[in-house]
Amino acid sequence: MKRILQYIFFIMLISASTVSFGQEEKSDEIKNLSDKISYIMPGNSKFLLRGYAHSGLEYVPDSKMTFVGGAFNPLFIYRQSDRLLFEAELETSFEEDKFDVGLEYANMSYIITKTMTLRLGKIFVPFGIFVDRLHPAWINKFPNTPLGFGHDGVLPGTDLGIEIRGGAYAGNLKYNYSFYVVNGPQLNTGEDHADDAGKLDYGIAFDNGFNKSFGTRIGLLPFSNSSLEVGFSAMIGNVGARGTEYEKVGSQLYAVDLTYVKTLNFMQSMLDVRAQASWVNVDDADYPVPDDPGQVYTFTNKSNTFFGQVSIRPAYVSAKFIKNLEFAVRYSDLNTPEGAMWETNTERWDYSLNYWIDWRTVIKFSYQSQSGGDHNEDAGEDAAGSGNAFFLHWAIGF
Amino acid sequence: MKERLIFFIGVVVAVTIVLLAAGCSATSNVAANRSGAQLWGENCVRCHNAPTPATLSDWEWEVAVSHMRLRANLTELESEKIVEFLKSVN
Known part of the structure; x- marks a missing residue:
């Protein structure tokens, strides 16, 4: 009987050690994963690139049929903090055999209230x-x-x-x-x-x-x-x-x-x-x-x-x-x-x-x-x- | 014509001052009683189709809605509710 109790105690001891080791292993694994992705998570300042693009085909009877447009407008949004935001949009287009770049808008916004x-x-x-x-x-x-x-x-x-x-x-x-x-x-x-x-x-x-x-x-x-x-x-x-x-x-x-x-x-x-x-x-x-x-x-x-x-x-x-x-x-x-x-x-x-x-x-x-x-x-x-x-x-x- | 314009501007300024004064002292039940989903649906379509929540990640929505708060003249409460909704269904 005493031997059986010793045996059970021994099994429980090994199990507890294994579980504890497993938990530590998982905790380390989560920490490693967290470290791996932390570099892509933004801090307090956040930057986002949005925008739009368009082009098309234009047909004027008895005059012309031509592809037109070819415009691409990237919008840069930078949130410096909860109250401060900077936005700028470029306007790029290909018209009349030349490539144009313009500044559509660029401004800083501060949320007062x-x-x-x-x-x-x-x-x-x-x-x-x-x-x-x-x-x-x-x-x-x-x-x-x-x-x-x-x-x-x-x-x-x-x-x-x-x-x-x-x-x-x-x-x-x-x-x-x-x-x-x-x-x-x-x-x-x-x-x-x-x-x-x-x-x-x-x-x-x-x-x-x-x-x-x-x-x-x-x-x-x-x-x-x-x-x-x-x-x-x-x-x-x-x-x-x-x-x-x-x-x-x-x-x-x-x-x-x-x-x-x-x-x-x-x-x-x-x-x-x-x-x-x-x-x-x-x-x-x-x-x-x-x-x-x-x-x-x-x-x-x-x-x-x-x-x-x-x-x-x-x-x-x-x-x-x-x-x-x-x-x-x-x-x-x-x-x-x-x-x-x-x-x-x-x-x-x-x-x-x-x-x-x-x-x-x-x-x-x-x-x-x-x-x-x-x-x-x-x-x-x-x-x-x-x-x-x-x-x-x-x-x-x- | 100039008199009409001055009158027009005067009316606009007067109405604005009244509204601003009222707005400062009044708390609206309208925004408070509306869910983030309602505000998202109602305000986005004032200019464009309502965006699919899965379009952006949670932190990207924070930035995008900050941008839209300024563009669409949303209040702080409205923008916060919209962000929370978009995050909750993302």
């Missing part, structure tokens, strides 16, 4: 909704911008300055706001290109005087599910160069925008409605007549542009192919000053049938029908000419 952020640097000017929210190719439901937007448009895109922005609640009403001071647009006096006299040039690196442009956008979201947003934007400032006869020329821009995104249960679909109406007013000024610099001409320098778009996607039906389809239609127009050398009255309808490969990758089959715009071909890249065009366009966000 739970509902307020300070932003410094090159920013998207929060004027309306298209530039600030909808322009990336994988978000834009069309292969092009509405009339009046884009690099040669009549509305602001990016600029250098300071912005206070945020979102908050007033009771149960949600709102968002932005107040900013930027270098602002500059008046083109036609010195380099006489046909552009009276236009506003945006996104220039240095201001032409001490006067800055001040602006705001206020967005109101009256429904608790944030489905509806109505926004009001304004931007004012002098645009003439200091020390010139245009020094006192001012500009006043304002816009109203609307966003409505709603699930339509009876159609098992997602409805998406956007619209923006914008007005650009520049004080009257005299510009030299191109062929006779001794003479001047003037015009009432007021432009306006509008776009409205509706899209519907049967995202909640069971058929996979159908649920990835989306149909979108957009109307836009652009009216520039009568008497200006860049005068135009252009209208455009865009139709697009989109197929979403995943939530951020889309193929767009689009048709564009444009009328007007024949007053002057220098009215802008989007406004020049009438006619129809077809696009096959793909875009990926990453």
